[in-house]
Structure formats: structure tokens, C-alpha cells
Amino acid sequence: MITxxxxxxxxxIIQLNKKARTRRQERxxxxxxxxxxxxxxxxxxxxxxxxESFLADHxxxxxxxxxxxxxxxxxxxxxxxxxxxxQGILCLVRMPQYRLEDLLGEDSGRCRTGSFPGKADSYGQxxxxxxxxxxxxxxxxxxxxxxxxxxxxxxxxxxxxxxxGTTVDIFNPKTIRSTMGSLxxxxxxxxxxxxxxxxxxxxxxxxxxxxxxxxAQLYDKPDYTLPCGFxxxxxxxxxxxxxxxxADIRIRIPMQGKVESLNAAVASALLMYEASxxxx
Numbered sequence: 445m446i447t448x449x450x451x452x453x454x455x456x457i458i459q460l461n462k463k464a465r466t467r468r469q470e471r472x473x474x475x476x477x478x479x480x481x482x483x484x485x486x487x488x489x490x491x492x493x494x495x496e497s498f499l500a501d502h503x504x505x506x507x508x509x510x511x512x513x514x515x516x517x518x519x520x521x522x523x524x525x526x527x528x529x530x531q532g533i534l535c536l537v538r539m540p541q542y543r544l545e546d547l548l549g550e551d552s553g554r555c556r557t558g559s560f561p562g563k564a565d566s567y568g569q570x571x572x573x574x575x576x577x578x579x580x581x582x583x584x585x586x587x588x589x590x591x592x593x594x595x596x597x598x599x600x601x602x603x604x605x606x607x608x609g610t611t612v613d614i615f616n617p618k619t620i621r622s623t624m625g626s627l628x629x630x631x632x633x634x635x636x637x638x639x640x641x642x643x644x645x646x647x648x649x650x651x652x653x654x655x656x657x658x659x660a661q662l663y664d665k666p667d668y669t670l671p672c673g674f675x676x677x678x679x680x681x682x683x684x685x686x687x688x689x690x691a692d693i694r695i696r697i698p699m700q701g702k703v704e705s706l707n708a709a710v711a712s713a714l715l716m717y718e719a720s721x722x723x724x
Contacts, residue, residue, distance in 0.1 A: 445496065445515045449523040453491070454516070457524045460536070464613040467539075473615035476527060476534040478507065483625040486511075490536040495521035498532025526617040539615065542631045544641065547604025548576045548648060548671075576650055577719055578673035579712055581607040582638060582687055586679060590614060591622020592709040593676075598626040600716035601723070605630060606673075608638040642690045645673055654688040655711055657704070659696030666693060668719035676715075679708045 446454060459466045460474050467473050475484055481492065492513040498504055499515060521530055579597050584590050590612055597605055612619060614634070620627055635641035646652065650671040655663070666672075675691055677683030682705075688694065697711055705711070 445517055446493075446520055447517045449520050451520075454520060454524050457493075457534070457536070461524070461526045461617055464616065467613070467615050471539045472536050473539060473620065474526070474534055474617060475537050475620060476525060476617070477531045477621070478504070478533050480620070480625055481533050481535045482507065483628055484535060484537050485540075485628060488538045488540065490538055492533070492535040493521070493524070495530070495532035504533075527621075540628075542604070542633050544606075544633050544644065546631045547578060547606065547633055548650075575669065575723075576604075576648075576671040576673070577602045577668075577716070577723075578645070578650065579605045579716060580638075580642070580645075580652070580673050580675045581605065581611050581677075582675070582683055583608065583610045583678040583681075584676070584708060585612055586708075587612050587616045587618035588622045589679065589707070589709040590616075591619040591624075591627075593712050594619075594623040594630050594632070595626045596709065596713040597716055598630045600713070600720040602630065602716055605632040606635055606638075606641060607632065608635050638687065639690060642675075642687075646690075646692070651693070652691045653715070654683055654691030654694045655715060656682065656688055656694045656696060659694040661693055661695050663695045663697050663715055664718055666695065668722045672719060674712060674715045674719075676708055676712045 448454070457474060460470065460472060472490060475481055492511055493516050494508070494513050495516055495518050497518050516524070521532060525534065579593060579602055581590070581593065584593070584607065594605060607614070614627070614632060642652065650673050652673045652675055653666065654675040675683055675687065677687070697706060697714060699705065
């Protein structure tokens with residue numbers, strides 16, 4: 445049993461939790477909680493640690509059959525945990541790597557030719573369901589928002605999430621918890637240059653919709669059965685004017701009362717689920 449927070453591995457975990465730079469350099473991140481640890485791809489789990497009180501529960505022992513883990517004293521586990529009430533289990537997971545092509549879905553080849561089918565042509569009813577359906581984020585700063593967007597995106601059937609370098613680290617512990625496991629299943633791509641990436645998407649036949657307060661069309665009017673991507677900007681300022689100008693269509697969500705806009709995660713969920721509704 446590890447009983448000192450001065451242990452080299454314990455110091456390493458604390459650094460991974462606190463510093464995005466360390467996570468990027470090591471290509472490793474920390475996952476906490478029994479649900480998240482059991483959902484992590486087993487081949488990507490590098491190390492697992494459990495507290496002595498966690499292991500005292502025989503049900504937990506049964507759930508961890510087949511896993512290799514080290515035991516940590518309760519006091520030390522509270523030091524390495526990023527939560528106020530630790531569940532008593534965490535693991536170090538190797539970061540997945542995706543290419544932009546991975547986010548375009550199984551029919552991305554057709555999309556790139558500029559002849560991606562809609563739901564009404566010879567490819568049949570499933571064509572719209574298989575079309576790329578992307579969420580494109582610029583300068584999202586709240587870890588909870590980003591995690592919620594990933595989770596909602598999985599529920600709505602997105603083929604991937606694209607974010608720029610100024611968006612909060614997707615491996616931030618708070619983001620990871622907010623995804624509720626979607627991080628392991630939704631492909632994502634961090635663009636070095638968002639404008640260039642948007643250009644590649646447009647060349648691939650993806651129609652881009654910018655969510656703006658001054659959008660010309662209501663969000664439920666366009667046809668989202670074709671390859672599409674929803675562009676969402678910073679919580680306080682929205683998309684930069686230069687980024688919004690790259691969109692094919694600017695859309696808006698109608699507001700009643702005195703509300704000017706919705707939370708970024710809520711707005712993105714509405715858009716993604718409208719696309720999902722149309723594709724059903």
C-alpha cells in the first residue's frame with residue numbers, strides 16, 4: 445500500500461491533474477470514479493489506483509476482476525483526487541489520437557468528392573444518418589460546458605467535435621467528469637488553425653452553420669440531413685467575426701421574454717438534436 449503523498453507516482457498524478465502542459469507532454473490524463481474507469485478502453489489504461497476503503501467493499505473487488513491496480517491509503521488518495529468526495533478509484537489513461545478524416549464519418553469519401561448524397565437520392569434513407577454531423581467550437585472556456593457538449597453530442601449522434609487551441613483542455617479533470625464517458629466514444633480534433641480546418645471541411649462538402657444572435661435563418665429551417673457542422677463560440681462573446689464569416693449560413697435560436705441568448709452548451713444541444721431529429 446502506498447502511504448505517502450511524497451511517493452513519485454503520487455506526485456506525478458497530482459501534476460497531471462493540475463497542469464495541461466504535463467498532460468500534453470506525457471500524452472496521459474487522469475480519470476476518476478468507478479463508472480469512468482470501467483468505461484475507459486482497457487488497452488489505453490496505463491495504471492490504476494484504488495483506496496483502501498474502496499477495496500474493503502467486496503462488490504468493488506468483484507468489479508475490478510481482471511484489472512491490475514495498486515492500493516493507496518485513504519489519506520493519500522484524498523491528496524491525489526481532484527474531487528471533494530473521492531470515490532476511491534482513478535486510473536491513468538493514454539490519450540487517443542484522431543485525424544480530421546476520422547470525424548467525417550464512414551461516408552467521408554463521398555463527402556470529399558462533393559457528391560455526398562442527401563436522404564432522398566439513390567443511397568437510400570440511411571444516407572442522411574451517415575452524413576458528417578460536426579460540432580465546431582471556438583474559445584469555449586468552461587470545462588463543464590465542453591464536457592456537456594461532448595455528452596450531448598454523443599446523444600445526438602455527432603460524428604465528431606472540432607475545437608480550436610484556445611478552447612479549454614478537453615482532458616481537464618472537470619471536463620472529463622462532465623462528459624460522463626462520452627470522451628471515450630466521440631472522436632475529437634484540436635485544430636492548430638481553425639480557419640484552415642474550416643476551409644478543409646468546406647472543400648469536403650460540409651455545410652457550416654454559425655450560431656449568431658444576428659443569424660438570418662431560424663435554426664430549424666435548414667436541411668441538416670446533408671453533411672453539416674455547427675459553429676459555436678465563446679460563452680460571453682460568441683464567435684469571432686472573422687470565424688462567423690466563414691460559415692455558409694448564420695442561424696439563430698429565437699428568444700422570448702428578456703433572454704438574449706442561451707448557455708453555449710444548451711444552444712449546441714438544441715442544434716445537434718435538430719439535426720438528429722431530421723435524420724431520424
